[in-house]
């Protein structure tokens with residue numbers, strides 16, 4: 001029987017967007033402008049198109065300005081960098097996001113490196129990573145930020161002394177979420193594909209963050225009873241029970257069985273995913289306040 005609290009990321013993200021909308025109104029009356037988010041999409045991958053359209057819609061819903069730049073799949077590196085530089089210089093733009101992955105002929109690292117770190121709302125620039133590791137104010141990637149908000153919603157603000165295991169060491173999620181847990185005074189273990197006896201490592205954790213991209217890898221007997229389980233994985237797998245050629249989304253955690261052991265757990269979909277876009281808006285709001293020299297909004 002499922003005993004875990006279901007962590008409603010979708011609902012939390014909706015609430016967060018409502019609070020952001022209030023802060024956007026206050027920002028507008030203070031500065032006479034609204035925060036602006038520029039999103040660059042190169043090529044026409046259908047999944048990326050849907051995702052970028054969704055971001056644009058939510059940006060406008062919270063009262064921010066959305067600037068979408070769609071470039072053809074054969075865009076030259078120079079032209080893409082030139083666009084980033086124009087957005088860096090544009091005073092109406094507080095945040096810049098270049099949708100990844102880029103077409104193969106483009107150099108992702110060079111494009112990210114061209115973004116002004118103070119507008120790096122994806123938190124992917126090496127300066128953003130360095131600021132996070134050094135404990136300096138900066139912008140933190142959206143998915144890790146969303147994970148922390150959900151963890152604090154379950155466990156409260158004081159995570160001091162908790163044991164946290166992060167499975168995965170990517171630049172996008174694993175490393176930054178580990179940094180944030182460390183900054184919150186957790187004892188952090190970063191596990192990965194070479195970790196020996198992963199189940200027993202995970203069994204020690206009060207907080208588990210799974211970000212490996214392997215469908216339903218984390219099993220019930222890995223989970224310490226009562227642990228908080230955050231599933232970052234979004235894996236599309238075949239779902240023959242829904243019909244020929246159909247698919248469904250699953251996380252990196254075997255959700256049904258782990259729900260019998262965990263204290264709280266995020267579903268997929270409806271968990272961390274919706275938090276990612278809400279945190280993109282959160283970062284844009286923060287970046288706008290810093291750029292205007294205003295105190296950062298509190299109570300979000």
Ligand SMILES: Nc1nc(=O)c2c([nH]1)NC[C@@H]1CN(c3ccc(C(=O)N[C@@H](CCC(=O)O)C(=O)O)cc3)C=[N+]21
Nearest residue numbers: 097098099100101122234269270271272273274276277
């Ligand atoms: N520069 C850049 N920054 C990103 O943050 C970035 C990116 N590129 N490229 C693609 C990935 C993917 N990503 C997702 C965000 C939200 C959901 C999300 O909201 N998912 C829903 C379900 C979506 C569905 O049903 O397909 C959920 O989990 O409930 C998914 C995926 C951000 N990404």
